[in-house]
Structure formats: structure tokens, C-alpha cells
Amino acid sequence: MTVVLEAVTVSLVPARHPFLRALRRPQFAIGLGVLAFWILMIITVSWWAPYGPIEQAGDRLQSPNSSHWLGTDTLGRDVLTRTLYGARYSLPTAAAVIAFTVVIGSSLGALAGFRGGWIDTVIMRFSDVVLAFPPILLAMAVAAALGPGLRNTVLALIVVWWPIYARLLRGQVISIRHREHIEAAVSVGVPKRRILRRHILPLATTPVLINATMDFGQVVLLTASLSFLGLGAVPPTPEWGVLIDEGSRNFYQWWIALAPGAAILSVVLAFNFLGDSLRDVFDPRGRP
């Protein structure tokens, strides 16, 4: 009964933009709020933070107190300051990985789906092989071979992640190209390239957007994991994975690892909230 009612109201009431509908969900608002907090930190932390991220700010290994709210680490650096500065490394790294994988993966996928034939076969078999690797092993192997540093982490994660978007876009393009408006465009002689750009790709952007939102959090996690294993960012960079690694070396000084881990959790959870509610709104049949 409620389902029928919903169907009727949805078709009668003029639909507002799905993004606006997503915004009204508490989940979405929380996700956006957390993200806004971290972006604000990235921009402003250097303006007002009393200590620098790699500055010796006091005695070593102090537990949380009034001048160091989250204590200090083995070198006397302020843990809270380092955690807040950490966003400057984790978030842009993940953004770079997502941007590159979406562009590279989607282009290859669109090419494969649109051209078909041997190009399709080559691209898709190659993506099959990459996807058959357990993701972290491939990322570790590439990162280890390239050497430490966040730039190499980005490269390693692009290698691991592009096939997901190649598959997504290929499926989208293949399903869209058989629709009537494409047939119409072909019959009036619109050039192929223009058909792909103006008539197919715009329809395929929503699933890419939703996937990219969900993946952003996973990339943040994987970036931190690589740094934690010593294959990503290197000390003294206050990247969150590095901070947790430092915390694990001082196991009984629990405050060193606590905040960076919570920071990662908050960011990944925020992106999962965002992606989850975007999917609910854009694709209600997907997962109720």
C-alpha cells in the first residue's frame, strides 16, 4: 500500500533535483558537515594552530593535558596539531587518485564499450587480470617497487583502481547505445564522437559520481594502510597512516594513535554516508 502511494506521489509531485532531496537526509548532512570540517582544517589550520606539525612543542610523550590536548609524541610534537595537519596529506592524495582513476578508467571503459572489437577485448582482459589481484598486494608491490612517498602511493592506487571505472563505463555505454535517442542521432548523421560525448556520456555520469564518492573513503583507507606499512608517506610527514604507525611503536602511549585513527574513521564514514544517500536518492531500486 505504501509502495503504491509513494509511486503515485512521486509521479504527481514535480521532482526536484535529486541532489536537493539527498541534502534533506540527516545522513547526507552529517557526511557533508564532517567533510566541510576537514576542508576548513586543511585551509585554516596553519593560521591559528599554536604549534607546527614537525616542531618540538614540549616534553616527549606527555599524556593529554591543558597545553597539549591530545598529548605529545616521541619527539615532543603536538599530536592534535599533527592530526589536523594530516588532512592536508590524506584528502588531496585521495582526491588525486579518484580524479585520475575516474578519467583514465572511464575513458578506457567508454572506448571499449563504444568501439567494441579487439580494443574492447584487450582493455577488458587487461582489467580482468588487474582485478584478479588482491588490491592491497598489487598496491604494495607497485608502491614498494616505486619507492616510498605519497606521489608513488597515488601512482600505485591508480594502477589498482582504474579497472573498476573501466568496467562501470563500458557497461553503461553498451546499455545506453542501444536506446532510441542514439538510434535517432545515428540516423540523422551525427558524428560518432559527438554521439559519445553529447548523447551517451552525460547519461553515464550519475553511477560514476556515486561510485567515486563511495571509493573516496576506501582510497583514504588504502592510502593510510600503505603509509602504516611503511610503503607510503614517510616520517616526519604527519600523514594519518604514518601517525598510527608511530603510535603502534609506542603501544602504551595510547593517545598518539587514537586521534589519527578517529580522523580516518570520520572521513571514510562521511564519504560512505554521502555515497549511501546519493545512491538511495538517484537509484532507489538499487538498495532499499
Add this chain to the structure above:
Amino acid sequence: MARYVLKRLAIAPLLLIGIVTIAFVISRLIPANPLVSIVGERNMGNPTVVAAAEARWGLDKSIPAQYASYMGNLVRGDFGTSFRTKSSVWDDLTERLPATAELTLAALLFGAVAGVLLGVVAAVKRDRALDHLARLFALTGSSIPVFWLGLILLFVFYARLGWLPGPGRLPPRTLPPPHLTGFYTIDSLAAGNFSLFWNCAKRLIMPAFVLGWGLTGIVSRLIRASMLDELYADYVRTARAKGLAERTVMIRHVLRNALLPTITIIGLSFGALLTGAVLTETIFSWNGIGSYAVEATRTLDYPAINGVCILGGAIFILTSLVTDVMYAVVDPKIRLS
């Protein structure tokens, strides 16, 4: 059906060759010198030592020649010799595989059982507080960094409360039980050593929880979604109409049909579990494939890295094949072709 399985079986080796090739290319084309980890930093200036090591490990040959001999060795079941442990990679892997298998299966068991329970509760109590809590629990599980969670649990339950034993598969200064399966829980039971069994089982709790939480989230979301899909099916209305208790309808009718998609997800999440195992094993000093992989990448031990990649890929290919076939066997509506 048989043709489909055969076709998939035929593709599997091709995928494996692809994996081997990519792993090989990565390990050889990148300008990082494995010799440093073989002969040590100090001997790198000594041309005699370097040349001897190059000849010993075949690093003086051309890259295509190295590839050809590597492939030839693989076909004979020779994964090469680890630079770091100086023993055969195959022996290293088989020695460490049971540890990872025991951990992964425990995590799988926990993740699947807890996930199904949580999913059923969420579906029955949909849109109420319990449902939202289950959703939050699920999302947290896939958002939390496992290495951080492991640290926190160790700190709270081992260091502070002392309720659970610390890292490692065995208590310090304890010999493993006589080798039977390599699973310490099973082997200690078989040997009749109940106190050792109890200790080993307690040592599994934290790592299995850490590794299985993410899976719990995925499974519970899926169970909830597919149960809600089934709720409006005709057979459910029939079951209710003939007066079955709500509990019976939910468990015997709805859940049974909702379990199907879950099989796929559990099968396909093996890759994710392996990823988690790398980090979990590192935190809990678990002597498995994951920690082996970490040590191998830290020391640029290419034969070992390639060995782990091939093993991981093979496990992944096999589990997805088994998953697909099992799905078809369980669900008669699906005809593979």
C-alpha cells in the same frame, strides 16, 4: 552448466599468466635494486660480491631471459628462492598458509553469522532505531582502519583489562601442537591438549573480529535489502494467509530466499578479507601470508612478492569460480551459459 565450468576453468590459467606477467614486469622494470637487500648496503661497493650475487640469482641475464626462466620454473612448481629467508618461496608460503586460512575462516564465520543476524533484525525492525543502529554498525565496519582497530582492541582488552591474550598465535615459549592441519585450534584438540586449544581460540577472537567486521556490514546490508525485496512476494502473503507465525514466515520463507545473493558476496569478499589479513596479521604478529607479504615488500624480496601475488590471485580466481557455480547449484532459476 558443465560447459560453463569448463570455460571458466580454461580462462583461469590465462588470468594467472596475466598476474604472473604483471607481477614480473613491476618487479623488474622499476629502478630499485634488490641486490642491496641480498648483499647488504656495505657490500654494494664491492664489484666481486655484486657480480657473484647477480650471477647467483640470475640478475645478470636480460629481462626477457629472466621472464622465460621464471615462467619455466613456475610450470615446474618452483617459485624461486626468497632473497630474505633464503629458502624456497613455495615452502615459505605453504608453511604460512594455514595461519592465514585459520584466521580468514574464523573471520568469515564471524562475519557471516553476525551479518545474517544483524540483517534479519534490521529487516524485521525496518526504519526503527534498531535498523538504524545496524546500519551504522555496518557502515562503521567498512570505514574503520583495521590496523587502528586492532591496536585499540589490544590496548583495551589485553593491556588494560587483561581479558584476552596478546598478539601471536601461541603463548610465548610454547611449542605448536603436532602438525595435522596447521590450524592450531584443530591440531591442539586432536592432540587432546584442551588448555592449549582454549588459549589458541582466545587468541583468534580479536583478529577474527577485526577482520570480520567489514564483512558483517556487507552481509547485513545485503540480507536486509533482499529480505525487504522478498517481503512483498506472493508466497509470503500466502504463508501469512495460511496463518503461519511471523517468525516462521521470516526465517523459513523470507530469509531462505534472501540468503542467495549473500553467497555471492561472501565468495567475492575473499579478496577484501585477504587485504584485511595483510594489516590484521601485521598488528597481531600473526605468522601468515599477509605478514610475509609485508616483510617481502619492505625488503624488495621480489620472488616472495611474486609468490604471494600468484597465490592470492589463484585463491581469488578459485573462490569466484566456486561462488558462481555454487550460486547456480543453489538457485535453479539461474542457468549458466
